[in-house]
Amino acid sequence: MCGIVGLTGKDIRVKELVKALKKLEYRGYDSAGIAFQDKENVYVKKEKGRILNLENMLGDINEKIVESCIAHTRWATHGEPSELNAHPHTDCTGKIAVVHNGIIENYMEIKHALIEKGHRFSSETDTEVIAHLIEEYYYGDLQKAVSHAILDLSGAYAIAVIHNDHPGEIIAARKGSPLVLGKNDDKAILASDVTPALKYTREMIFLEDGDIAHLSENKIEIFSVNGTRINRQSTLINWDEESAEKGGFEHFMLKEIFDEPQSIRSALMGKISDEKVVFKELDSISENISKTKKINVIACGTSYHAGLIFKKFIEDYANTEVEIDVASEFRYKNNIIDTDSIVIAISQSGETTDTLEGVRKAKSKGAKIIAITNIVGSTISREADAVIYLNAGLEIGVAATKTYVTQLTILYLLGTYIAALKNVSKDKLNKIILNMMDMPTVIENILSYAPDVCLQLAKEFYKYKHFMYIGRGYSYPSALEGALKLKEISYIHASAYQAGELKHGPIALLDDEFPVFAIVPDDELKKKTLSNVIETKARNAKIVGICTEGDKEVSKIINSRIEVPKTIDALYPLIMSPFLQLFAYYVSILRKYDPDKPRNLAKSVTVE
């Protein structure tokens, strides 16, 4: 996720755009850049790090009056965070400048074709191809050139373009990434969300996929790709600036749960082709993966729970042994690892010290390391042999939500990829692939009713002091993750057990003051789990549960329940995640805590 902003009109100073860009810093901050046009030329300035670094570097330029300008704050996806990879990107002539939020999936093919035609590239980004494509199609009409260029792109984009020979004009286009437009009597603005535009207007136009916008002074015109004029209604935005940053949600955590369909979509992008999973990132070690007899996984916290689901998935689907360790244990134990070993390290931040030390230890023994992370340029991404990015977008809430569901998405795909390398039947894998392709829509539907259901249940349960989460098979890691979410943001003591373990001790804890959160999807272990639930009921424990839609057997036993759509056994953890997260979220709210900033916790644990 990156942020883009553009401004044109009367008396614009560069610092005005920098200020607008700062409103988008939450979308990414590994580098920032600006392109502005005075009456003669387009100039580009960029800097690694936060927008403040750019502002300091600009110095006196901040005061310069310009005709139009565009800017970008980056969250790296293709190419490490660096000044060179920072936006805006330009064409060979330096006359065209482009900022982009999104991912161009076919940029490599386009890049090769353009290089053949003589274009010279200076960055590793997918975005730079857009500038060169526009150059290729430019014959004096910038809007036409942009319209032509976007027809060649597949993937997602929101772009803004300025050209030396078009002072005061900005051309913008979108497909799959957000873009908002607004204007007042003197100026027109575009941005990735409404926050920078609120200073100018409360009437916003939300660009739609396929739209091309032409901004000049105080004018906004919208066209289709073939040049037909389109009328888009504006929407009145009543948010203050703080709630606008959170997309109108009360907390980042809630916003990030609602980001999940889009994050899963981004994680899937480019990974499925011809009904097969592709991981180009793994090309260099695919031989090692096909030969290996055992895979090791290391991770902490929520990432560890995602790893547990992966372990079961790989054992079920690829018939390959997986050993998983919490990284803080792995780094101090005698690991049976050698040059044939594959170690998968999962870390959202890519900076967790224990996971990094585990990686270093495994590497010193000759293992090949696959890192799964959300942060391009993170330490783990630099030290691993191969890196798979989550592309979930920046997560601000300390509690992992959208990054957990994207970890699961990537891990299911990786499991399917490994199973294919191990010659598992296509039919078995196709089922997973087809279901994964539907996941963004399934989660979108779930989010249309889950908040109400979870709020009602939270009202019933938020006063309890303890919780016991239980599940079997794929639902046991879900129980662990549900309990972690609840304890970290609501400070209720919550533990998780394999449902079959209850009678070996934990059931002694239960009474009418100690409720049970039972995870009982309609999978191959349902009957076993249900009989454990009945045992807890006999101890007077109140039960809240998750089951499959329309499951009468479960609904007879559990009154306070959440129902999820039917899916393949292995995929239940993914579709259950929003419910577990939302239940914890509402309990935290009802207990009057701030779920975005849980006490004693940090987003990234860079100490031992």
Ligand code: M6R
């Ligand atoms: O960045 P990482 O994935 O390495 O972080 C690991 C844990 O610290 C993290 O998952 C933590 O448990 C979550 N914030 C919990 O929501």
